[in-house]
Amino acid sequence: MLNQLIGIIFSETFVFSIFRITTPILFAALAAVIAERAGVTNIGLEGIMMISALTGVIFSAKLQSAWLGLLFAILLGVLTALMIGFFALKLKTDIILAGIAVNMLGNGGTIFVMFLVSGDRGYSANLASKVMPAINIPILQNIPILGKILSGHNILTYFAFICVLLVWILLYKTPMGLQIRAVGESPNAADSVGVSVNRIKYIALGLSGALAGMGGAFMSMGYMSSFNTNMTAGRGFIALAAEAMGRAEPVGTMLTSLLFGFADALANNMQSLGLPQELVAMTPYVFTVVGLAIYAASTLKKNRKKLE
Amino acid sequence: MRKNLKFEIIRGAASILLALAVAMIFIFIISDVPFEALYNLIIGPFTKLRYLWLILERMIPIVFTGLGVCVMFQANQFNLAGEGTLFFGGLVAAAVAIYLPMPPVLHIIVCIVIASVVAAAAMLIPALLKTKLGASEMVSSLMLNYILLQLGVYILNWHMADRTQGATMSHLFQDTARIPTLVPRTNLSWGIIIALAMTALVALFMYRTKWGYAIRMVGQNQSFAKYSGIKVAGTIVLCQVIGGLLSGMGGAVEVLGYYDRFKWRQLPGYGWDGVTIAILAKNNPVFIPFAAFFMSYLKQGCNLMQTYTDVPAEMLSIIQAVIFLFFAAEQFLSKYRQKLVVKGAKEELAEKKAEGGQKGAEA
Numbered sequence: 024m025l026n027q028l029i030g031i032i033f034s035e036t037f038v039f040s041i042f043r044i045t046t047p048i049l050f051a052a053l054a055a056v057i058a059e060r061a062g063v064t065n066i067g068l069e070g071i072m073m074i075s076a077l078t079g080v081i082f083s084a085k086l087q088s089a090w091l092g093l094l095f096a097i098l099l100g101v102l103t104a105l106m107i108g109f110f111a112l113k114l115k116t117d118i119i120l121a122g123i124a125v126n127m128l129g130n131g132g133t134i135f136v137m138f139l140v141s142g143d144r145g146y147s148a149n150l151a152s153k154v155m156p157a158i159n160i161p162i163l164q165n166i167p168i169l170g171k172i173l174s175g176h177n178i179l180t181y182f183a184f185i186c187v188l189l190v191w192i193l194l195y196k197t198p199m200g201l202q203i204r205a206v207g208e209s210p211n212a213a214d215s216v217g218v219s220v221n222r223i224k225y226i227a228l229g230l231s232g233a234l235a236g237m238g239g240a241f242m243s244m245g246y247m248s249s250f251n252t253n254m255t256a257g258r259g260f261i262a263l264a265a266e267a268m269g270r271a272e273p274v275g276t277m278l279t280s281l282l283f284g285f286a287d288a289l290a291n292n293m294q295s296l297g298l299p300q301e302l303v304a305m306t307p308y309v310f311t312v313v314g315l316a317i318y319a320a321s322t323l324k325k326n327r328k329k330l331e
Numbered sequence: 332m333r334k335n336l337k338f339e340i341i342r343g344a345a346s347i348l349l350a351l352a353v354a355m356i357f358i359f360i361i362s363d364v365p366f367e368a369l370y371n372l373i374i375g376p377f378t379k380l381r382y383l384w385l386i387l388e389r390m391i392p393i394v395f396t397g398l399g400v401c402v403m404f405q406a407n408q409f410n411l412a413g414e415g416t417l418f419f420g421g422l423v424a425a426a427v428a429i430y431l432p433m434p435p436v437l438h439i440i441v442c443i444v445i446a447s448v449v450a451a452a453a454m455l456i457p458a459l460l461k462t463k464l465g466a467s468e469m470v471s472s473l474m475l476n477y478i479l480l481q482l483g484v485y486i487l488n489w490h491m492a493d494r495t496q497g498a499t500m501s502h503l504f505q506d507t508a509r510i511p512t513l514v515p516r517t518n519l520s521w522g523i524i525i526a527l528a529m530t531a532l533v534a535l536f537m538y539r540t541k542w543g544y545a546i547r548m549v550g551q552n553q554s555f556a557k558y559s560g561i562k563v564a565g566t567i568v569l570c571q572v573i574g575g576l577l578s579g580m581g582g583a584v585e586v587l588g589y590y591d592r593f594k595w596r597q598l599p600g601y602g603w604d605g606v607t608i609a610i611l612a613k614n615n616p617v618f619i620p621f622a623a624f625f626m627s628y629l630k631q632g633c634n635l636m637q638t639y640t641d642v643p644a645e646m647l648s649i650i651q652a653v654i655f656l657f658f659a660a661e662q663f664l665s666k667y668r669q670k671l672v673v674k675g676a677k678e679e680l681a682e683k684k685a686e687g688g689q690k691g692a693e694a
Contacts, residue, residue, distance in 0.1 A: 110656050114657075114661070114662045114663050116661070124655045125652070131647060132652070135645035256477075267470060299485055301488060305478055311470075311474045315460070315467075315470060316466055319466035322465070323465055
């Protein structure tokens with residue numbers, strides 16, 4: 024069995040699937056990074072992903088264009104995130120509660136809307152929705168092993184990893200990023216030098232919604248080709264864990280997201296070895312808790328050393 | 332103080348009206364028979380006695396999860412594992428109900444106690460990760476939901492399934508373990524009495540014991556609690572363990588009172604409902620049964636609306652989210668509160684002036 028497992032891990036299809044599975048988690052985790060850096064915890068990522076996943080399917084089917092579907096998915100993601108912002112910043116709802124409310128909407132509201140649009144409750148069978156294209160990268164695709172691993176992914180998968188770079192540039196190389204970090208670290212200090220704290224928080228939430236929206240769109244227009252109820256299955260929450268373990272740094276968060284992608288891909292393959300499906304499905308979540316614990320323990324040690 | 336209460340009531344009513352207005356807009360857009368739909372949603376649940384029993388019956392599990400959330404939120408612990416612990420508590424109770432023969436009544440008690448203890452033990456994971464390592468209880472409790480679900484479904488599928496049945500479900504519970512019905516010819520069990528009794532107990536615990544006091548202090552001002560000698564870490568663990576205990580108990584009572592076999596293969600959603608009603612009750616255990624009744628009434632209305640008209644029952648989640656958002660919004664109608672306070676102060680001043688004037692006249 025161990026040999027089998029090693030055989031699987033070092034196969035091209037397995038490594039390929041890691042990138043595919045990591046994509047939605049990475050989008051959502053980057054969304055969590057931007058929000059967290061501006062001092063707003065966006066726990067509504069799960070709901071935003073669900074809403075965007077459905078939006079993408081509906082609009083791509085009605086307009087017969089995957090790109091327009093993606094555009095509307097991003098738009099709805101931004102609007103939903105701004106709604107969290109409105110309640111949290113303007114009406115002073117606890118931001119965690121505002122996020123929970125959005126998750127409720129994502130859970131039941133999507134079924135409601137899907138039923139109205141297609142007459143289905145379980146999944147969007149009646150909607151002829153489109154899928155984002157996969158891309159073969161010239162030259163790279165002809166290189167033996169690397170080609171099979173790195174070429175032929177969905178365009179959104181590539182974009183997710185490009186977003187790591189974009190988020191890094193935004194946070195560390197632009198005035199806006201400086202403001203976001205300032206607001207997150209010390210809102211009073213930022214305020215005192217004339218930064219509009221709420222405006223920055225709204226912007227960060229909006230960007231976070233756009234990223235989570237792309238993650239949602241990937242779920243229904245790439246990872247799968249239709250919308251299922253509950254299809255994100257906690258990825259928005261896993262993304263929060265990935266962000267926490269990645270210390271809200273874009274690159275670190277990418278690495279932890281990949282780690283979750285690896286665990287998930289491994290779990291999928293362990294099923295083919297005849298292990299019970301439920302226990303296999305459980306492993307990424309167990310892994311997350313263990314990872315969180317290890318990360319927390321390591322920071323605790325570091326802080327203690329600093330004190331000494 | 333009384334003004335504050337009056338304001339809270341007005342604001343709550345405004346939130347509910349707003350949510351119903353949103354629902355109305357949706358209904359008028361999508362339905363061919365909007366008035367019938369509205370009638371079923373709002374008046375429908377009161378038209379038959381049978382519906383009242385249904386409302387009370389659906390209240391039971393969410394009272395337990397709501398109480399659990401109250402206790403944890405009062406200490407500012409955003410533990411969201413009510414969902415998973417309720418599910419797992421139900422499964423454990425079912426296992427004891429099937430495989431451990433015992434005399435009547437005692438059997439029910441043992442089922443509930445074991446389920447509560449196991450669920451409470453599960454809550455130790457996020458609680459200890461928080462106090463020992465400083466990991467966010469929110470993220471780990473969310474993960475715990477999925478872990479408990481998968482573990483539970485695994486146990487059901489591989490160790491408890493009755494293979495003679497078409498769908499995946501456990502064997503029949505022994506009759507000694509089933510919670511008897513309270514109202515004949517309905518599904519309303521004695522569980523509702525247990526739920527109300529637990530409400531009283533939790534209220535007493537929170538407002539009449541030193542542990543309850545410690546929990547509230549930690550929530551209001553952790554530093555103050557620490558310097559006044561309250562063991563903060565212990566209190567944080569305690570409130571989450573109690574939260575797990577309550578939702579595990581809710582799972583047991585629900586499963587033994589409503590079903591004859593264990594059939595859940597998804598998280599039933601009562602944990603999230605518990606968060607909603609805890610917000611409606613402002614984290615005060617005394618108000619939990621009322622909030623649960625209200626949620627359950629809305630659910631019944633939505634179900635009737637789906638049965639008799641063309642509006643899907645998932646409308647509930649939209650209404651629920653809107654109420655939730657406005658109820659939790661501290662600044663919602665704050666200008667109105669400002670006016671109330673100013674008005675009150677002016678009246679007081681006027682009174683004092685009048686009194687002063689009188690005294691002056693007497694002198």
